[in-house]
Amino acid sequence: MKNWFKALCLFPSLVCASEWTGYIEGQGRYFTQEPFDSAQTDSTLSLAFEPEYYHAWDDDRQSFIFRPFLRWDSQDNNRTHADIRELLWTHVSEEWEVQAGIGKVFWGVTEARHLVDVINQTDLVENPDGEQKLGQHMIKLSFERTWGVLDIYALPGFRERTFPGEEGRLRSHPRVDNDLASYESSAGNKRVDLALRWSHSLGDWDIGLAHFYGTSRNPLLQPIQNSANEIVLAPYYELIHQTSLDLQATKGDWLWKLEALYSTSDREDVFSYTGGFEYTFIGLGDSDMDLGVLTEYMFDERGDNAPIAFENDTFIGLRLTANDEQSSELLTGVIKDMDSSAWLYNLEASRRIGDAWKASAQIRLWIDVPEDDPLYTISQDDYIEFNLARYF
Amino acid sequence: MKRLLLITLCSLLPLAGNAMTPEEQGLEIAKEVDRRDTGFHDFKATMTMLLRNKHGEESLRHMRTKALEVEDDGDKTLIIFDRPRDVKGTALLSYSHKTGADDQWLYLPALKRVKRIASRNKSGPFMGSEFAYEDLSSQEVEKYTYKYIRDEQLNGKDALVQERYPVDPNSGYTRQVVWVDKVEYIPLKIEFYDRKKALLKTLEFKSYKQYLDRYWRASEMFMQNHQTGKSTLLTWEDYKFRAGLKSSNFGKNSLKRAR
DSSP: HHHHHHTTOOTTTSSEEEEEEEEEEEEEEEOOOOOOOOOOSSEEEHHHHEEEEEEEEEETTTTEEEEEEEESSSTTTTEEEEEEEEEEEEEEOOOOOOEEEEEEEOOEEEEESOSSSOOOOTTTTTOOOOOOOOOEEEEEEEEEEHHHHEEEEEEESOOOOOOOTOOOOOSSSBBGGGOOOEEEEEEEEEEEEEEEEEEEETTEEEEEEEEEEEEEESOOOEEEEEESSOEEEEEEOEEEEEEEEEEEEETTTTTEEEEEEEEOOOOOOOEEEEEEEEEEEGGGGGGOOOOEEEEEEEEETTTTGGGSSSSEEEEEEEEEEEESOOOOOEEEEEEEEETTOEEEEEEEEEETTTTTTEEEEEEEEEEETTTTSSSEEEEEEEEOEEEEEEEO | HHHHHHHHHHHHHGGGGTTHHHHHHHHHHHHOOOEEEEEOOEEEEEEEEEEEEETOOEEEEEEEEEEOOOSSSEEEEEEEEHHHHHGTTOOOEEEESSOOOOOOEEETTTTTTTEEETTTTTBBSSSSOOOOOHHOOOOOOGGGGEEEEEEEEEEEEEEEEEEEEETTTTTTEEEEEEEEEEOOOOEEEEEEEETTTTTEEEEEEEEEEEETTTEEEEEEEEEEEEETOOOOEEEEEEEEEEEOOOOGGHHHHHHHHOO
């Protein structure tokens, strides 16, 4: 096997680096409450595998990366899935950088939600926080100059959001049926979306301005009767124009953050933002530990009619960084809906064990969520999660 | 170049004996250390850290670093982490400045996220080691005030002993005592005193090698923490000076590409 990969090094006379790395991770989730639907599971075990092949040549001016992802889940058939997170060729010159293939891009600065991050579709079956993303087909051209970085994206091919299956927790009631997905664009999921982003650092300020024209990554979910005479939710993907701003001011121990967007579709125009700060107490009580205090406010002008959970909500969190040999970290916080009784409690912790292992845990609780809240359907799905990963 | 060095050296040393105050003498030593290390343009190197706790348990860190000299300002550096595996691909880009806070961006490969971070956190441990960020960042003359103390022999070498005091109130130190080689003007040993003015750590520079017939770099830097009993041995290898690095190798895009 190894020799075969070495053979990928097509020009052995040139300096050429190639390697396999990655991880394999076992996960257990325990749900503490009765599910809404008796078909849903109380606990689940799963296994994730994410190898990565990297190869660089032409004096590192060109590189190739391949990063598939596989998860097997003991309960939810939709969560047992595979994806190509990256399959990307990069060519760098003095003047520009071009990338082609399947890639992953992140835009934004805030922590409680990633509002302006629009390029990749959310792999929602992975985690309800939406931070895991599906690979996106792309051709990207980037210019880095004294006036900042300009990125131009052509995004051929649309990825549908993944949703938990019938046996899975953390899903809507009724469940989403991806077989019934429909599109505003006549090209369906074959449409080529476009995006442009300018970003720059000016002293203490980091700024990003972007425009996206294409199929929205957030589907509208419409109740419909499927062929089995079952009521399900059908995703409908609109075309949108979205202009966004992300801004961070780094002032000593204070980080001030803002993400804002204005989005238009045939149906509605939406203004939304997330803003706040992170303050870090360094060397807590004469130790090596740092304690960060985070506060962010989330707003969506559609208010209670917004199809999203956070339309007038405040996040308050603590981030504890031990700065120890095991890189121990803890992030905990609450999101409070300012218009209702709803709370969301969240805890994420991780620690390296030895050189190659990493243990992590998550707790998410939904508290006092009223029936008219978009989060109501998962409010019985409080869970505790443990992960153990082996890196290679 | 060598002749110039000799002239400067001769003109500098007699000064040590006459009307200069210890503060002025200390500053002159720091300027000479800086002057002799100016003009390297850029370099690449690999770094290995062997962390050892007081029970003798060890763990390893592997990194690669690239640095670019910036005229009239601090250096730009990029550090790429290779091991432990769970942080592989994480990269730290720093623009250090002669005065004021450095600019730092951290790249998190799992999320593909570039994060601007508060660089005032300079006193914190680097990767859980006994080195603080400020011990590894570009050593600019303006970052300290100085005081010459005495001449002394250290391991058979003539050394100038000076104290230096960090200008930045966020430094973890009140004072450092530096032994500078009297011939080559390179640091041989540094003692670090914490905010309570107690001896915290000692750093020893070992196995110096000269590159481009001019620039001296220690192949080993051994940091002993006297308060916790922990130590870190930092080994530098594969130094390559004037590797053709440009400012385009130290931009936000290069951070995302760092491997």
